[in-house]
Amino acid sequence: MSPLTTLTDIELADLIKSGSQPAFQVVYNRYWRLLYGHIYKMLRDEEDAKDILQDVFSGLWLYPEKIPELSNLAGYLYTIARHKVLNAIRKNKYRNDYLESLAIYVSEASEETLQYIDTRDLMAAIEKEIAALPPRMRQVFELSRKENLSHKEIGKLLGTSDETVKKQINKSLKVIRYNLKESGGTALLLLALWR
CATH class of the missing domain: 1.10.10.10 (Winged helix-like DNA-binding domain superfamily/Winged helix DNA-binding domain)
Known part of the structure; x- marks a missing residue:
């Protein structure tokens, strides 16, 4: 077990910004199941959910400078995932009443709310x-x-x-x-x- 697992999200985010692959791995292990669950529940497609999850974490690793000063890394990652799912829905990749209403509902949620999700x-x-x-x-x-x-x-x-x-x-x-x-x-x- 890595000693990094005891670090806070803020500390891990700072390490990722400085290029720490072990810190990135801790964040991935900490949040991938949660994010995958959210994405899958919206898309109902295992492969597409995995693709979006990979995009979320790839973006975190490839563009660490985009990570804002934050206290809730889960909320930040969730926000990215939500935008990617909504983009997929808007591209007509998924067409049914549930997803359309979900896209509208989720779009109305404020970014502030997402940043403080527990x-x-x-x-x-x-x-x-x-x-x-x-x-x-x-x-x-x-x-x-x-x-x-x-x-x-x-x-x-x-x-x-x-x-x-x-x-x-x-x-x-x-x-x-x-x-x-x-x-x-x-x-x-x-x-x-x-x-």
Whole structure:
């Protein structure tokens, strides 16, 4: 285990700016799973998600002078990944209603919000709201978002129509968004990506 793993993001960013490959490796190991998860949830394509992840980290290594003075490296990397995903969506590489609405929603999030994301806290807030859903609604929501089943697959599994499944998921999202907004709204962006 490298002694660099105990360094803060600020310290690691400074080392990367000075060309430290071990510091870059620590940052990569620290954040690649998180970033890949966010990218994959938006694109739903493993290869394209890997390509964008590689672009994010390649840019970090090749253009260290672009790294701003920051206290949240995860937020910075996430911002880069978000822009790359939105560019891919805008190029019509991905066409469906979910991605189009997601692109609009994510575009409205402020850069300031992204710089102060604490992903673990946000995911905990979202999971808490999901757990508070009525049992059937929660089951449908989790089958869609966690098991990646289609509306048709969920309907068949639960013996209900695709339309009922769609309504349940939409209602779940509205309830979760409302409750997160009421509690300060900081987790709304992550909810948009959590799919």
